[in-house]
Amino acid sequence: MRFAILPTLLTALSLWAASLLAFEAEAQRRFGPLEAETVLKVLSTTDTALLAPLLEDFLATHPQTALDYYELGSADLMQAVITDASGFDIAISSAMDLQVKLANDGYTLRHRSNLTQAMPGWANWRDHVFGFSQEPATVILSPRAFEGLELPRRRQDLITLLRRHPERFSGRIGTYDAAASGLGYLFATQDARTSDGFWRMMEIFGSLDLRLYCCSGTMIEDVARGDLALAYNVLGSYAEARSDLSGQVLILEPQDYTNMMLRSAVILRDTAEPGLAGELVDHLLEAAWSPEGNPAYPFHRYPVRNGAESAPYRPIQMGPGLMVYLDRLKRQRFLREWHSAVEQD
Amino acid sequence: MTDQPTPDARLRSSGSLRRRLALQLVGSAAVLASLLFFAVLGFTRDVSQRSHDSILLASATSLMDSVTIEEGQVTLDIPYAALSMLGNISDDRVFYRVTLDDSTLTGYGDLPEAPAGARLEEPGYWTGSYRGAGLRSVTLRRRMSLDSGAAGIAITVAQTREGQQAELAALTRSALALGGGFFAIAALLALWTAQSSIRPLQVLTGVVSRRGPKDLRPVQRAVPSEMLPLVHSLNRFIERLRVSLTRSEEFIAEAAHRVRTPLATVRTQAEITLRRVEKPENRNSLREMIRAIDESSRAAGQLLDHAMVTFRTDSLERKPVDLQALAEELVGRLRPVAELKDIALVLEAGSVPPVPGDAILIQNALRNILDNAIKYAPPDSEVAISVTMDQSAVTIAVTDEAGGFPEAEKNALTERFVRGSNAAGTIGSGLGLTIAREVAEAHGGRLVLSTSSTGAGACVSLSFPLS
Known part of the structure; x- marks a missing residue:
């Protein structure tokens, strides 16, 4: 019972904090005029700088509108929506599972437009969750660490390399802490679902003293510095965005399969500006899926899969299946297995 | 004589036979079409509901199959397919709940459970509302024996019904089109049937009304058996009329004949008398008499002629x-x-x-x-x-x-x-x-x-x- 008191206390504290600020934003920025007629409040897990050009492009056609952009973690975003749904208009998140759960549990608003109908069906769930990017889960390599070795192209190559050269890679492998990072958890569970080799690879990682990270930024930097030889399941889009590190990192999209995360936007149920929020979503979708595109779009535009190709890119399926790994018991079980694989002493 | 007999004001119409027939047939077609509509609708709705239920049940069953007892604790490892299979049939929202002896183990703690079936092992189904949306749910129940004794586990899987309702709307439209099409065809056939069953009557009417005024032959044309009594009666009536006419013609001819011969005698006598009398007023009277006799005689002759003409024109x-x-x-x-x-x-x-x-x-x-x-x-x-x-x-x-x-x-x-x-x-x-x-x-x-x-x-x- 002693342990039960702590979460209760924390919840009470956070509720108290919520009444003041609602949530802990990592960053907040106002786009557009200070004195605007309408203000859209956007919750997002995406780096402000990454989306800024696209948002400013939107405001260029909406002079009387401003955007308040709150950057925060995916779990915080979920919490902010559930505890204080009324304050915000749009939620943008890389955590597809949480976005789907928000829509499933009724926190989102339906939106239909020409763009939502023209976009690929697999990127649109129920006209509630709209994927507007395809971002691969990649392996970031340090070129120096792989000197003299043939660069791996598939996971099997990587496992072979690690087995042959344990001394070179020991302590120099990084990945997300699946327990701490929503995106890391999503990628790990999708890996586990897709390939039986996942657990074997995790065990090899664990035997080589795997280092766990909360966020992609530090992981990419550590690879660039040479502290890490490789970082597994890092968003390629983040590595590409770090133009300052070009040449110091190699981005590998595994050829056996590459999970594609869809960054997605939802319109929140209690928005006061459903029309305007819909326009902003359409703006994102147009940049992502229309043939014309938008020069301000920060993500790589991959060809739209049409099912017949056997390309290694596998967009993660939006739908109720994503909620399976959010199940309390399932998550406990998965993390237990994951920990036992990656933490070997 | 025109083809169409002029309507007699004294004859009252008790309504059109064709219209009544058409109305009755179209009415039956409407009844049958609506029966068909509801039967098809009910059947397809039933099938659709069953297929949805079976997927819900499959999902709940796969959840139930993942239930294990570890270290005396009931736990479960939800298969990915358990929820994703529901996503494959429609884009509807999915809820689930697992309870152990009425305490929620995982899932949506406020999701209502479907009432139990007749036996515990049978799945219970429920249609209701949850979080502001219509819902169809299935609940599976099992008894499990734990170290601490027997426990009841209940697994509920629910899905909103938007997709199903869209499907039902499409089914309703199809059933409506089917019923409407059936009705349209049946109504056309009904009109055609009414028209063709009335045709023998029209033909008979034409045959009778096209006849010349003297044509008193019986109607020979083949008619449907239902109309035979009518034609039979008509023929008997015509026969009676013919006999009666013939009789009166014969009577007139006989009468004229019988009048003419005595008239000839009277005329001869009158002429003889005319030669004998000398008084001018008597002679005038006699001439008048002879003129009248001539007129009668001529009339009787023409009546005979007419009777003869009538007789001979018959054959x-x-x-x-x-x-x-x-x-x-x-x-x-x-x-x-x-x-x-x-x-x-x-x-x-x-x-x-x-x-x-x-x-x-x-x-x-x-x-x-x-x-x-x-x-x-x-x-x-x-x-x-x-x-x-x-x-x-x-x-x-x-x-x-x-x-x-x-x-x-x-x-x-x-x-x-x-x-x-x-x-x-x-x-x-x-x-x-x-x-x-x-x-x-x-x-x-x-x-x-x-x-x-x-x-x-x-x-x-x-x-x-x-x-």
């Missing part, structure tokens, strides 16, 4: 008749009578081909026309008889100088016992032109009354077709 005999010879012979016979009135009979007859017909009847008809002409023509005038032919018929025309027919009466003059307004003072019964017309029509020809080309008199022409 017309068709032999080649030389109209030129016939006219010449008749003119020769009547010339002495005409000369008594100083009337000249002028015959202009060319050679004409024979026409098929009854010579006695034609002679009778022409004699009646000539009698009329001689009777009405003034003294010292001329009655011209011409026999001509054109492509299809031979025409005998009789032209007098008696002033012609009053224009207004021309059509009525050929009716029985109708006499012209200028006939007063002349002996006649009004049957002459009727006999001539009946003979012409019995031969398929015509009687035409007109004013002569000079305008001084009337022209009566009888035409007989060549074939």
Whole structure:
């Protein structure tokens, strides 16, 4: 019972904090005029700088509108929506599972437009969750660490390399802490679902003293510095965005399969500006899926899969299946297995 | 006679048989179409509901299969497919709940459980509302034995019904189209059926109403068995009418015959007496008497002629008749009578081909026309008889100088016992032109009354077709 008191206390504290600020934003920025007629409040897990050009492009056609952009973690975003749904208009998140759960549990608003109908069906769930990017889960390599070795192209190559050269890679492998990072958890569970080799690879990682990270930024930097030889399941889009590190990192999209995360936007149920929020979503979708595109779009535009190709890119399926790994018991079980694989002493 | 009998104001219609039939058939079609609609709708809804239920059940079953007991604790490892399979059938929202002895193990703690089936092992289904959305859910229940004793586990999987409702709406539209199409076809068939079942009646009506006024033969046309009694009754009625008409014609002929012979005797006696008496007033009385006797005698003769014509036209005999010879012979016979009135009979007859017909009847008809002409023509005038032919018929025309027919009466003059307004003072019964017309029509020809080309008199022409 002693342990039960702590979460209760924390919840009470956070509720108290919520009444003041609602949530802990990592960053907040106002786009557009200070004195605007309408203000859209956007919750997002995406780096402000990454989306800024696209948002400013939107405001260029909406002079009387401003955007308040709150950057925060995916779990915080979920919490902010559930505890204080009324304050915000749009939620943008890389955590597809949480976005789907928000829509499933009724926190989102339906939106239909020409763009939502023209976009690929697999990127649109129920006209509630709209994927507007395809971002691969990649392996970031340090070129120096792989000197003299043939660069791996598939996971099997990587496992072979690690087995042959344990001394070179020991302590120099990084990945997300699946327990701490929503995106890391999503990628790990999708890996586990897709390939039986996942657990074997995790065990090899664990035997080589795997280092766990909360966020992609530090992981990419550590690879660039040479502290890490490789970082597994890092968003390629983040590595590409770090133009300052070009040449110091190699981005590998595994050829056996590459999970594609869809960054997605939802319109929140209690928005006061459903029309305007819909326009902003359409703006994102147009940049992502229309043939014309938008020069301000920060993500790589991959060809739209049409099912017949056997390309290694596998967009993660939006739908109720994503909620399976959010199940309390399932998550406990998965993390237990994951920990036992990656933490070997 | 026109084809369509003129409606009799005294006959009241009890409604249209065809319309009633059509309405009843269309009504039954409507009832059947709506039955079909509801049957198809119910059936497809049932199938759709069952297929949805079976997927929900499959999902719940796979959840139940993942239940294990680890270290005395009930736990479960939800298979990815358990929820993603629901995402494959529709984009609906999915909820689930696992309870162990009424405490929620995982899932949505406030999701209502479906009521239990008849037996515990049977899945329970429930349709209701949850979080503001319509829901269909299934609940599976099992007993498990734990270290601490038996425990009941219940797994509920639910899905909102938007996709199902869209599917049902599409099914309803299909069923509606099916029912509507069925009704349209059935209604068209009903109208056609009504029309065709009424056709024998229309045909019979046509057959009866197209008949000539004297045609009293029984109806021979084949009719549907339901109409046989009607036609049978009609034929019996026609037979009675024919018998009755024949009887009265015979009676008239008999009466005329019986009157004519005594009249001839009376006339002879009256003439003998006229020669004997000398007082002018007595002689005048006797002349009046003889005139009256002549008139009666002539009427009786025409009645007999008419009866004869009626009899012979009933079974017309068709032999080649030389109209030129016939006219010449008749003119020769009547010339002495005409000369008594100083009337000249002028015959202009060319050679004409024979026409098929009854010579006695034609002679009778022409004699009646000539009698009329001689009777009405003034003294010292001329009655011209011409026999001509054109492509299809031979025409005998009789032209007098008696002033012609009053224009207004021309059509009525050929009716029985109708006499012209200028006939007063002349002996006649009004049957002459009727006999001539009946003979012409019995031969398929015509009687035409007109004013002569000079305008001084009337022209009566009888035409007989060549074939």
